Amino acid sequence: MRLPGTLLVVALFLGSAGPAVTNAQRPSTATAQDDGDFAKFVKQATTKPEFLSPLVDHLPKKAGVPTPKDILGYHIGTEKKLTYVADQQRYFRALEKALPGRVKTEVIGKTEEGRDIMAVFVTSEANLKNLETNRQNMRKIADPRGLTDAQVQQLVAGTKPHYHISAGLHSGETNPPESVIELAYRLAVSEEPYIRQIRDNVIVSIMGATDVDGRDRYVDWYYAYKTEEQYDGGENYGGPPYWGKYVFHDNNRDINYGVDSLRAHLxxxxxxxxxxxxxxxxxxxxxxxxxxxxPQNANLDPILYTELPFFATYEVNKLTSYGMPGVWHFGFVDMWSPGYLGFAAANHNGMLRMYEVFNQGGANTKKARLQGGQTTRQWYRPNPAPVGEVDWSIRNSINYAQTGLLTALELTSKFPQMVVENYYQKSANAVKRGGDQPPYAFVIPAGQRDQTQVDRVANLLRRQAIEVHRATAEIKIKEDTFAAGSYVVKLNQPYGPLAKTLLEKQNYPDASLTTYDDSAWTMGMANNIDVRTIEDKSILDAAATLLKEDVTTLGGLTDPNGAIGAGSATYIVQHNGALNLITLRYRLKDSAITAAKAAFKIGDREFPAGSLLIPASDRARREIESLGLMGMAVQQLPAGVESFDVDLPRIAIYTTWANTEKVGWVRLAFDRWEIPFDLIHKDHVQAGANLVSKYDVIVMPHQTANGKSIVYEQPKLSKPLPYKKNDTFKSLGLYAETDDVRGGMGLAGAAEFQKFVEAGGVLVTMGVASAFPAEFGIAKGVEAQNPAPGFYAPGPYVQSEILMPAHPVMYGYHQKTLPIRFNGGPLLQAGPPPGFEQFVGSSPERPQIIARFTGGEAGVLSGLMRNPDQIRNRPMVVDAPAGKGRVILFANNPIYRWQTFGEHGMLFNSLMFWNDMTGAASSKPTTTGGQQ
Structure with missing residues (x-):
């Protein structure tokens, strides 16, 4: 149903009579009761009058309620002052203690480093008293199934909109966590009519530091180095090499919420x-x-695409009316990718809103140069930023951010019922659309080779509150027949549009448009499992039960001949692609485990190459079962089964200091799959490092821009910048330490990598890092090239072809072709150039192409790739022997964010079978241009 009388957008902009606050330009409402010290401060701290608004040029005072300065010792936006999270939270608790009827704090979880993540609510006394009832009502609105029209009307009329504000997700963006401290105070104490209206009509929640660990680490770095940065330029000391434990800027790209602290926000x-x-x-x-x-995601409700410009245009209108230049919308971030943290709202029928406010990387006033599009007048930018140099203080940024937020909250308070009703309508539309329009469901068939991957997808969907059913009987529909146990994701549910977004192929709407992030994320492809799109409406009536909790994959051993009871049995664990195989190997690190060189059968059951052969024990059986692995107990192996030892390698992960983030995703995966490693960097690979005495395998994840940047990293253009533990700045020095983050391994370090490989070590490179062994001659016969102009590939899924299925890197991959997320390069060439094959012959150091991209338009499986012929027949995985060791080069990135689980197995195989690759079947080389 649609409630009448709420189409108020036109009335608003035509100046219709409404709630108490008018739309006319508001003069300052400062009074004699305001904080006089703050009024002087804000005028001095703001570098030009036009960078201040009448909403924030004063600060109200209320007896018995501490201002931020009363607790922190300084006004928000003071030169060279940034606030640690503990102090921010201390202030929020003091505000709550002084105004318990209007302010409530809530700890929502812990970070990876054990810090509290805190939300603070600010609203009226009546709303706070009714907070839990309002939450329950909002949940009914979010899932309106079963509600009558009368119940909907009652809920919409009686429920206050909840407006959530988050700050500090990106730790180098220093203003937002400061802004929201003062914002919370204003909202709690001000008696200005428009703020009273906000308190009465809106429940505001604030996440003062979304990445708590990263915020404190950045503040430590700021006080250690950046307060010395000069006003008029000169040296810039950047930021710390780590924000959170694992990821950096990508904490706003964790589409599957793999990082625990990000999942707490979800x-x-x-x-x-x-x-x-x-x-x-x-x-x-x-x-x-x-x-x-x-480009816009068409699965999101059209109502959302009216709400977003409605709010944005109002903000541009109001801030422009205050004389603040450089406020605009449109022309920047698009609505295609669902992977941003705050997109949880849009994905769940709410509204993601976002600001980008000017950043100067700290709290020093600096000379900023304004240039580019923001200084040009457009229909969406009526009052552009001034061209040229301008003095910019952190207080300027705080003025802009707070003025915008107060304006947005004011608009919400004018039309609270419209916000709530739109939320209901989008939720109701989602349910209706899923029952009226194909596709009606997605089915993940039972009986796939690796049930752990299948169950992981079901659990990732459930993580986002998508309903997943399990078929209780065979399902016969137009598309196919599916066995009992298949997962059914019906789309006639509130989060059906999100399920469709995640599971369907991404058909990019306009190839002429670029996108802000990835163009594809199709979950079936990312996990290398079969997911079927169902257009037969009868699927909605299929016999299936709703999953009430996450699925635990139950592994097990068949024992057809009673081998377990007979003693001295062997457990054969199938290598069906399950990632938990490597976890099993490490959990049984003291066992003498071997692996089958080739596939074999026992009766009707096939055991692929790479299947593990494990001495029987109660412990081994328990681990196999708990990890969801499948196998068989036998008294003896069939005749002719050849095997090799599965030796555990000593592993290091190499990181640059300039780009730790992509390495962080690999560290996260290794930690989750219990793969031990040392994290090493430039200091560990200097001349005489003798790496092979310490490590068998060194993994170099995707990082930086090319091989040269891996070797040289950051130029030494400033003073030394240590990243080390110390008693003053306790967040620094975690995860790795150095006396100077500048510089790189240099040619001496590159030479140490070459010695490592030639002495028997295995170097595994991923994505752009594969340019390093190619450019520096470590992987002989391999070249890394950049795509030609006109090539554009923002993370599509493309088809690859396995050329060497018997190679240990490909154990567990049974199909001939694989969906792969294209990493953007490099484009590899392996083998001699055309016409030179006769001079190479069968050299033992001739690189072998394990898998390649098929290329062409037909090879683009999901998302956008312009000029896909450029990757035709280009190597994807190369095995390049060198001396006693080898380099395994992945042109793809097998561990991309918390997404590409279907590619992890290639990397894990490279670790498990690191010294078992010699003599693998050869393949034909690919020459320049990708032709055979």
Whole structure:
């Protein structure tokens, strides 16, 4: 149903009579009761009058309620002052203690380093008293199935909109966590009519530091180095090499919420289901407000695409009326990718809002140069930023951010019922669309080779509150017949559009448009499992039960001949692609485990090459079962089964200091799959390092831009910048330490890698890191090239072809072709150039192409790739022997964020079978241009 009388957008902009606050330009409402010291401060701290607004040029005072300065010792936006999270939270608790009827704090979880993640609610006394009832009502609105029209009307009329604001997701963006401290105070104490209206009509929640660990680490770095940065340029000391434990900027790209602290934010959102989530960021714009430009995800409700410009245009209107230049919308971030943290709101029928406010990387006033598009007048930028140099203080940024947020909250308070009703309508539309329009469901068939991957997808869907059913009987529909146990994701549910977004092929809407992040994320392809699209409506009536909890894959051993009881048995664990095989090997590190060189059968059951042969024990059986692995107990192996020892390697992961983030995803995966490793960097690979005495395998994840940047990293253009533990700055020095993050391994370090390989070590490179052994002669016969102009590939899924299925890297991959996320390069060439094959012959160091990209338009499986012929027949995985060792080069990135689980197995095989690759079947080389 659609409630009448809420189409108020036109009335608003035509100046219709409404709630108490008018739309006219508001003069300052400062009074004699305000904080006089703050009024002087803000005028001095703001570098030009036009960078201040009448909403924030004063600060109200209330007896018995501490201002931020009363607790912190300084006004928010003071030169060279940034606030640690513990102090921010201390202030929020003090505010709660002083105004318990208006303010409530809530710890929503812990970070990886054990710090509290805190939300603070600010609203009226009546709303706070009714907070839990309002939450329960909002959850009913979010899932309106079964509600009558009368119940909907009652809920919409009686439920306050919940507006959630998050700050500090990106730790180098220093203003937002400061802004929201003062914002919380203003909202709690001000008696200005528009703020009273906000308190009465809106429940505001604030996440003061979304990445708590990263915020503290950046503040430590700022106080250690950046306070010395000069006003007029000169040396810039950047930021710390780590924010959170694992990821950096990608904490806003964790589409599957693999990082625990990010999952805490998702869980909090799903508990409270606020209709609006406003994420405040910084860039080089004075204030950009997100309005949802193309390309747009068509699975999201059309209502959303009216709400976003409605809010954004109002903000541009109001801040422009205050004389603040450089406020605009459109022309920046698009609505295609669902993977941003705050996109949890849009994905769940709410509204993601976002700001980008000017960033100067700290709290020093600096000379900023404004240039580019933000200084040009456009229909969406009526009052552009001034061209040229301008003094910019952190207080300027705080003024912009707070003025925008107060304006957005004011608009919400004017039309609270519209916000709630739109939320209901989008949720109701989602249910209806899933029952009226194909596709009606997705089915993940039972009986796939690796049930752990299948169950992981079901659990990842459930993580985002998508309903997943399990078939209780065979399902016969137009598309196929599916066995009992198949998973059915019906789309006639509130989060059906999200399920469709995640599971379907991404058909990019306009190849002429670029996108802000990935163009594809199709879950079946990312996990290398079969997912079927169902257009037969009868699937909605299929016999299936709703999963009430996450699925635990139950492994087990068949024992057809009673081998377990007979003693001295062998457990054969199938290598069917399960990633937990490597976990099993490490859990049984003291066992003498071997692996089958080739596939073999026992009766009707096939055991692929790489299947593990494990001495029987109760412990081994328990681990096999707990890890969801499948196998058989036998008294003796069939005749002719050849095997090799599965030796555990000593592993290091190599990281640059300039780009730790992509390495962080690999560290996360290794930690989750219990793969021990040392994290090494430039200091560990200097002349005389003798790496082979310490490690058998060194993994070099995707990082930086090319091989040269891996070797040389950051130029030494400033003073030394240590990243080390110390008693003053306790967040520094975690995960790795160095006396100077600048510089790189240099040619001496590259030579140590070459010695490592030639002495018997295995170097495994991923993505751009594969340019390093190619460019520096470590992988002989391999070249790394950049795509030609006109090539554009923002993370599509493409087809690859396995050329060497018997190679240990490909154990567990049974199909001839694989979906692979294209990493953007490099484009590899392996083998001699055309016409030179006769001079190479069968050299033992001739590189072998294990798998290649098929290329062409037909090879683009999901998402966008322009000029796909450039990757035709280009090597994807290369085995390059060198001396006693070898280099395994992946042109793809087998561990991309928390997504490409279907590619992890290639990397894990490279670790498990590191010294078992000699003599693998050869393949034909690929020459320049990708032709055979």
């Amino acid at each position: 869980n909090w959102y799903l508990h409270w289901v606020p209709p609006i989530w406003h994420d405040v960021h910084e860039a080089q714009t004075l204030l950009y407000t997100f309005s949802g430009q193309p």
